[in-house]
Amino acid sequence: MATAVLETAERETYLNREYGIKSWLLTVDHKRIALLYLMGITFFFFIGGFFALLIRLELLTPAGDLVQADTYNKLFTMHGQIMVFFFLIPAVPAVLGNFLIPIMIGARDLAFPRINLLSWYIYMIGGVLMLITILNGGVDTGWTFYTPLSTEFLKTNVVTAALAVFVSGFSSILTGLNFIVTTHRMRAPGMTWNRLPLFVWAHYATSIIQVLGTPVVAIAIVLVALERTLHLGIFNPALGGDPLLFQHLFWFYSHPAVYIMILPGMGIISEIVCCFSRKRIFGYKAMAMALLGIAVVGFLVWAHHMFVAGISLYAALIFSLLSYFVAVPSAIKVFNWTSTMYKGSITYQTPMLYAFGFIGLFTMGGLTGLFLASLGIDVHVTDTYFVIAHFHYIMVGGMVMAYLGGMHFWWPKISGRMYPEGWGRLAALLVFVGFNLTFFPQFVLGYMGMPRRYWDYSHSPEFQILNVLSTAGATILAVGYLLPMIYFLWSMRYGKPAPDNPWNAAGLEWTIPSPPTTYNFDEQPVVTWEAYNYDEIKEEVPVAN
Amino acid sequence: MANNVDALFIFLLVVSGLMTLLIFIMVVYFAVRYRRQPGRRAEQIDGSHALEITWSVIPFCVFMTFFMWGALIYFKERTPPSDSAEVYTVAKQWMWKFEHMEGQREINELHVPAGRNVKMIMTSQDVIHSFFVPAFRIKQDVLPGRYTVTWFHATKPGTYHLFCAEYCGTMHSGMIGSVVVMEPKDYEAWMSGGGSQPLALTGEKLFTELGCVTCHRADTQGRGPNLVGVFGKPVMLEDGRTVTADENYVRESILQPEAKIVKGFKPVMPTFQGQISDEQLNALVAYVKSLNQQPSGQPGNVAAASPQP
Numbered sequence: 001m002a003t004a005v006l007e008t009a010e011r012e013t014y015l016n017r018e019y020g021i022k023s024w025l026l027t028v029d030h031k032r033i034a035l036l037y038l039m040g041i042t043f044f045f046f047i048g049g050f051f052a053l054l055i056r057l058e059l060l061t062p063a064g065d066l067v068q069a070d071t072y073n074k075l076f077t078m079h080g081q082i083m084v085f086f087f088l089i090p091a092v093p094a095v096l097g098n099f100l101i102p103i104m105i106g107a108r109d110l111a112f113p114r115i116n117l118l119s120w121y122i123y124m125i126g127g128v129l130m131l132i133t134i135l136n137g138g139v140d141t142g143w144t145f146y147t148p149l150s151t152e153f154l155k156t157n158v159v160t161a162a163l164a165v166f167v168s169g170f171s172s173i174l175t176g177l178n179f180i181v182t183t184h185r186m187r188a189p190g191m192t193w194n195r196l197p198l199f200v201w202a203h204y205a206t207s208i209i210q211v212l213g214t215p216v217v218a219i220a221i222v223l224v225a226l227e228r229t230l231h232l233g234i235f236n237p238a239l240g241g242d243p244l245l246f247q248h249l250f251w252f253y254s255h256p257a258v259y260i261m262i263l264p265g266m267g268i269i270s271e272i273v274c275c276f277s278r279k280r281i282f283g284y285k286a287m288a289m290a291l292l293g294i295a296v297v298g299f300l301v302w303a304h305h306m307f308v309a310g311i312s313l314y315a316a317l318i319f320s321l322l323s324y325f326v327a328v329p330s331a332i333k334v335f336n337w338t339s340t341m342y343k344g345s346i347t348y349q350t351p352m353l354y355a356f357g358f359i360g361l362f363t364m365g366g367l368t369g370l371f372l373a374s375l376g377i378d379v380h381v382t383d384t385y386f387v388i389a390h391f392h393y394i395m396v397g398g399m400v401m402a403y404l405g406g407m408h409f410w411w412p413k414i415s416g417r418m419y420p421e422g423w424g425r426l427a428a429l430l431v432f433v434g435f436n437l438t439f440f441p442q443f444v445l446g447y448m449g450m451p452r453r454y455w456d457y458s459h460s461p462e463f464q465i466l467n468v469l470s471t472a473g474a475t476i477l478a479v480g481y482l483l484p485m486i487y488f489l490w491s492m493r494y495g496k497p498a499p500d501n502p503w504n505a506a507g508l509e510w511t512i513p514s515p516p517t518t519y520n521f522d523e524q525p526v527v528t529w530e531a532y533n534y535d536e537i538k539e540e541v542p543v544a545n
Numbered sequence: 546m547a548n549n550v551d552a553l554f555i556f557l558l559v560v561s562g563l564m565t566l567l568i569f570i571m572v573v574y575f576a577v578r579y580r581r582q583p584g585r586r587a588e589q590i591d592g593s594h595a596l597e598i599t600w601s602v603i604p605f606c607v608f609m610t611f612f613m614w615g616a617l618i619y620f621k622e623r624t625p626p627s628d629s630a631e632v633y634t635v636a637k638q639w640m641w642k643f644e645h646m647e648g649q650r651e652i653n654e655l656h657v658p659a660g661r662n663v664k665m666i667m668t669s670q671d672v673i674h675s676f677f678v679p680a681f682r683i684k685q686d687v688l689p690g691r692y693t694v695t696w697f698h699a700t701k702p703g704t705y706h707l708f709c710a711e712y713c714g715t716m717h718s719g720m721i722g723s724v725v726v727m728e729p730k731d732y733e734a735w736m737s738g739g740g741s742q743p744l745a746l747t748g749e750k751l752f753t754e755l756g757c758v759t760c761h762r763a764d765t766q767g768r769g770p771n772l773v774g775v776f777g778k779p780v781m782l783e784d785g786r787t788v789t790a791d792e793n794y795v796r797e798s799i800l801q802p803e804a805k806i807v808k809g810f811k812p813v814m815p816t817f818q819g820q821i822s823d824e825q826l827n828a829l830v831a832y833v834k835s836l837n838q839q840p841s842g843q844p845g846n847v848a849a850a851s852p853q854p
């Protein structure tokens with residue numbers, strides 16, 4: 001198969017089998033659908049990122065001087081809604097998961113290829129509704145839609161925004177359903193549960209959350225829209241409703257949604273760390289069980305977002321305790337990734353640099369989560385920049401680092417081209433430095449008491465210096481994110497043709513050509529080896545450049 | 546309270562700093578020590594149950610100290626001492642309105658004496674707000690339709706930031722104010738400055754004006770329960786439940802009288818929903834509470850001159 005490289009030009013692949021817009025828009029090939037998703041989420045990532053930059057620019061000075069208060073409120077609302085619902089949740093599962101899961105388990109496609117395409121269309125309809133919301137003047141509920149502010153008081157496009165989130169949720173449910181059935185029914189002979197790559201385990205755990213959790217937020221969001229239009233009196237106390245009911249429903253999904261975002265990232269990191277350490281994962285079963293453990297316990301901690309919201313003292317105590325339970329499997333994972341490197345043979349290609357970054361930043365994000373789970377501390381720092389910093393360490397420091405690491409790792413397989421390694425390492429470094437400069441100061445700001453969602457802080461000029469640092473970091477981060485987009489596009493035409501297995505990595509996806517053919521495998525593969533059998537792979541990672 | 550929170554925060558910083566350092570050192574050390582070198586292959590290790598258990602159990606025990614310590618502080622934060630001075634607070638887009646028991650009213654500025662426990666009894670006229678004084682390390686959401694409570698004990702005179710911490714619309718970042726902590730004697734002087742009447746007295750007048758007094762008599766003959774000595778005590782309900790008569794119970798009984806009917810009474814009371822303002826409601830609650838302070842059971846302590854019912 002190593003000779004296949006030379007034939008790339010003529011060989012039929014999923015990319016050159018058919019041409020034309022119709023062959024893409026009506027495709028049922030999971031790989032093509034993954035690329036359709038990639039375009040969608042990249043578009044929304046840069047829109048959401050643009051809003052973030054405007055937020056950071058406004059906060060450069062204490063006075064509210066760049067945009068109006070209402071505009072600022074719209075910026076952080078739409079930044080949050082776009083990044084959470086249109087980037088973070090679909091990013092890894094719908095792009096990398098879609099592309100890789102069938103190949104990793106030795107299947108031709110997902111169990112329901114047409115439903116897979118349907119889920120992309122639903123995602124796009126949700127996306128268009130979000131764009132309509134933006135173009136109509138935006139929405140300023142905060143991404144959390146808290147009632148009764150969202151239902152009775154705001155004059156903006158709450159209903160279309162709610163509809164956008166509601167619709168995109170079905171895309172997430174269908175993807176989850178598809179992955180669950182695929183993992184159960186489509187595994188190749190010999191691909192037992194204990195031989196599944198952790199990437200697949202991670203998506204399996206994620207899918208369970210998507211299927212069980214998303215309907216709840218869909219209900220909550222529909223009730224917001226109904227209350228707003230029909231004044232039902234579900235959440236508005238003036239009509240006999242209960243505003244905390246909304247928070248319970250919202251966080252019942254939106255806390256597990258954090259794990260929808262991070263678990264697939266954990267799967268990616270497991271693949272990368274093993275490959276570039278040339279090692280089997282340390283504690284395979286513990287890693288798989290930790291993924292499921294996080295998914296299950298993650299459903300029992302939602303009210304830790306509500307410690308000062310007016311829930312009872314004893315409810316708060318229970319939810320604080322349960323929140324610490326979910327931290328244990330996360331700790332196990334960090335220790336196991338680190339131990340996987342022990343006595344390895346480590347090289348520092350771009351994906352591995354992102355994995356290093358992930359381990360460090362996820363650790364910090366996780367540990368600051370323990371601060372927030374501690375009731376006495378949470379009362380002071382909740383709804384301040386401390387929380388903003390914490391969840392960006394998980395979402396951006398963790399999930400986006402993993403996503404970029406995964407994109408670099410599998411880009412040769414997806415595109416059939418190598419990305420430029422030097423630029424890749426530079427971008428990884430910029431992202432790491434820019435990220436820390438942006439978000440570390442926000443921990444300090446939060447403890448100093450700067451509330452989140454403040455357009456103007458001229459009453460507290462002492463907050464300015466840290467905000468300036470944060471904005472400076474955001475510009476570096478922006479460059480770090482633009483670079484990969486540019487050189488990935490460049491590499492599609494000018495990159496070196498990728499060999500089938502450029503990293504000498506384990507896993508079925510590296511046994512087939514880069515890029516794969518439409519049906520992935522010419523013959524039904526039979527698996528006779530454990531995952532991460534790096535002891536049986538003689539070659540090391542080729543040193544780049 | 547601030548010192549307790551800071552002590553826990555420093556403890557968490559040290560412990561998690563050490564954990565982060567441990568991970569960082571391990572990652573960097575392994576990355577360098579086990580970098581690829583010619584002639585050396587990775588040594589395969591499957592895992593270790595002993596190690597898995599170690600790094601599950603030890604972090605769990607450490608986490609439990611975080612939980613316990615945090616819970617102890619929170620328990621204290623959620624339990625206002627009974628000797629607290631009370632301030633009724635009404636939040637609205639985008640201002641804070643305070644009313645002291647003595648009757649002084651303030652907007653966006655709250656004067657309190659140093660060295661005294663102060664209990665904030667808060668409600669909102671519109672959306673959810675949050676009462677946040679970073680210097681005191683306290684925060685409590687303020688909800689429409691019910692009371693939420695927090696308390697603090699300021700020790701050092703000075704002026705401290707008051708922020709709204711729950712996003713509440715356009716001027717969320719303008720919903721700010723200050724807490725002015727004064728020496729007790731300065732506070733006394735400030736208090737005597739205004740000529741306002743005590744909140745409970747306002748409440749008592751309302752109690753008469755609205756006709757509450759005709760049914761809620763200070764004997765057993767009324768059509769409604771006698772309210773003397775009720776506050777803070779368990780109340781037996783018609784449906785068999787027992788609830789504690791706190792601020793939210795009194796509030797609900799005025800606005801939705803049919804929600805909780807006291808054992809032995811009929812649901813005959815009309816609702817006052819929409820007929821009285823949040824400030825008037827606060828005054829009525831303050832009056833009902835004041836009925837407890839007279840051991841003889843006479844509701845005359847706030848205005849001795851008022852006629853016995």
